Amino acid sequence: xxxxxxxxxxxxxxxxxxxxxxxxxxxxxxxxxxxxxxxxxxxxxxxxxxxxxxxxxxxxxxxxxxxxxxxxxxxxxxxxxxxxxxxxxxxxxxxxxxxxxxxxxxxxxxxxxxxxxxxxxxxxxxxxxxxxxxxxxxxxxxxxxxxxxxxxxxxxxxxxxxxxxxxxxxxxxxxxxxxxxxxxxxxxxxxxxxxxxxxxxxxxxxxxxxxxxxxxxxxxxxxxxxxxxxxxxxxxxxxxxxxxxxxxxxxxxxxxxxxxxxxxxxxxxxxxxxxxxxxxxxxxxxxxxxxxxxxxxxxxxxxxxxxxxxxxxxxxxxxxxxxxxxxx
Amino acid sequence: xxxxxxxxxxxxxxxxxxxxxxxxxxxxxxxxxxxxxxxxxxxxxxxxxxxxxxxxxxxxxxxxxxxxxxxxxxxxxxxxxxxxxxxxxxxxxxxxxxxxxxxxxxxxxxxxxxxxxxxxxxxxxxxxxxxxxxxxxxxxxxxxxxxxxxxxxxxxxxxxxxxxxxxxxxxxxxxxxxxxxxxxxxxxxxx
Numbered sequence: 001x002x003x004x005x006x007x008x009x010x011x012x013x014x015x016x017x018x019x020x021x022x023x024x025x026x027x028x029x030x031x032x033x034x035x036x037x038x039x040x041x042x043x044x045x046x047x048x049x050x051x052x053x054x055x056x057x058x059x060x061x062x063x064x065x066x067x068x069x070x071x072x073x074x075x076x077x078x079x080x081x082x083x084x085x086x087x088x089x090x091x092x093x094x095x096x097x098x099x100x101x102x103x104x105x106x107x108x109x110x111x112x113x114x115x116x117x118x119x120x121x122x123x124x125x126x127x128x129x130x131x132x133x134x135x136x137x138x139x140x141x142x143x144x145x146x147x148x149x150x151x152x153x154x155x156x157x158x159x160x161x162x163x164x165x166x167x168x169x170x171x172x173x174x175x176x177x178x179x180x181x182x183x184x185x186x187x188x189x190x191x192x193x194x195x196x197x198x199x200x201x202x203x204x205x206x207x208x209x210x211x212x213x214x215x216x217x218x219x220x221x222x223x224x225x226x227x228x229x230x231x232x233x234x235x236x237x238x239x240x241x242x243x244x245x246x247x248x249x250x251x252x253x254x255x256x257x258x259x260x261x262x263x264x265x266x267x268x269x270x271x272x273x274x275x276x277x278x279x280x281x282x283x284x285x286x287x288x289x290x291x292x293x294x295x296x297x298x299x300x301x302x303x304x305x306x307x308x309x310x311x312x313x314x315x316x317x318x319x320x321x322x323x324x325x326x327x328x
Numbered sequence: 329x330x331x332x333x334x335x336x337x338x339x340x341x342x343x344x345x346x347x348x349x350x351x352x353x354x355x356x357x358x359x360x361x362x363x364x365x366x367x368x369x370x371x372x373x374x375x376x377x378x379x380x381x382x383x384x385x386x387x388x389x390x391x392x393x394x395x396x397x398x399x400x401x402x403x404x405x406x407x408x409x410x411x412x413x414x415x416x417x418x419x420x421x422x423x424x425x426x427x428x429x430x431x432x433x434x435x436x437x438x439x440x441x442x443x444x445x446x447x448x449x450x451x452x453x454x455x456x457x458x459x460x461x462x463x464x465x466x467x468x469x470x471x472x473x474x475x476x477x478x479x480x481x482x483x484x485x486x487x488x489x490x491x492x493x494x495x496x497x498x499x500x501x502x503x504x505x506x507x508x509x510x511x512x513x514x515x516x517x518x519x
Contacts, residue, residue: 010456011445011446013446018447019350024418025422025425026407026410026411027414062496068450099493099494
């Protein structure tokens with residue numbers, strides 16, 4: 001518990017807010033996006049700051065209100081509404097709630113209704129679009145949302161996925177989109193993990209290697225999805241390389257899969273991690289993985305749609321990407 | 329009436345650079361008027377300051393030395409130009425940022441030694457000297473594109489009761505700015 005640390009955190013959040021307000025006043029899309037990034041960071045800092053002191057309910061409520069306002073101004077109504085949910089849970093604990101929250105409830109409600117109206121047409125895409133026509137329609141809908149709500153990380157992620165799977169693929173734009181999603185939500189495990197796999201497909205090899213080095217440095221059993229995508233990315237990145245290079249990558253990938261499997265079950269990615277682990281053991285033993293790997297890991301659904309001779313690694317990777325897309 | 333000259337570049341020494349660098353372009357874009365006469369420096373803001381029952385009337389004479397501002401921010405005038413070409417619908421956002429910058433000027437000119445350490449987007453006050461929970465000290469600021477003294481007095485009347493009643497505030501001063509006609513109201517509503 002340190003007041004100095006609290007003061008410093010609030011100072012740093014305050015500076016981000018002033019910078020963001022100045023950027024929003026430019027009324028230019030790139031500056032607006034940068035403002036959204038700053039406001040999301042300010043919201044995270046406000047929430048962390050209050051944990052640094054022995055804060056009363058009123059102070060906690062004030063910090064949540066400030067975080068909520070940052071996300072409203074940061075054009076992220078779903079994020080603001082999530083924080084509002086926490087405010088509602090806390091407000092009955094103090095008589096000063098009405099004074100502290102003032103007009104915030106009305107602002108949140110207005111944002112909620114407006115966002116709900118705008119997002120309604122997208123409910124049509126209840127799962128990852130499968131056909132080119134559906135992807136084109138979805139992309140147009142997602143871009144229209146982003147024009148109004150550039151602070152919503154999951155829409156940038158959706159834009160990445162749709163562009164990466166479009167024909168022709170718009171790699172640079174796809175990478176820019178996932179980068180934006182990461183900048184808005186650096187703590188989001190889906191975005192973090194999918195960026196590793198996306199990098200292999202979308203970036204020049206040297207940049208993809210650098211991205212993988214960064215991912216390897218933060219592998220933990222508590223991050224099973226990151227372990228999984230890192231392992232798959234290692235496999236994909238060295239396709240066509242020399243046998244020695246591939247073997248080295250396979251060993252790194254096996255390590256990543258093992259770290260992921262060491263996490264506390266149940267992980268929604270356990271079967272995929274197990275299959276990846278088994279694929280790697282076979283590859284390191286110089287054997288070709290077959291569909292049996294998928295059956296053994298409990299992934300019969302993936303095997304069901306496999307074409308004759310389709311590499312198991314490709315099947316697994318595609319399945320992971322689609323599962324993440326559906327979750328997003 | 330006492331004139332208080334304030335060269336805008338002095339803000340860089342009176343307040344933390346991080347607060348200043350993002351607000352000066354907005355001040356530079358917002359303050360000058362469209363006519364040649366209004367664009368002449370110094371920009372004169374009649375000021376009414378009140379605190380503890382005492383009222384002082386004066387004039388803020390705001391000016392800036394272009395080369396001195398460029399030393400601190402080489403893009404300051406380019407940013408000001410971009411603000412000037414923005415859509416009318418976002419003019420309010422520029423006014424808000426300019427009001428923050430001008431409030432930094434007011435703090436530096438009339439509250440010597442006071443330095444802003446944080447800011448709020450939602451809770452009062454906007455600019456904080458002290459973030460101690462339940463004993464916040466700072467300045468609540470706002471700007472109006474038009475309306476002069478009358479508009480600012482009305483704004484102060486709207487804001488005053490909430491600020492006085494707010495149990496989290498130990499000290500708060502209202503800092504209100506009008507562009508046309510130029511006017512400034514500084515009122516310590518809680519001490």
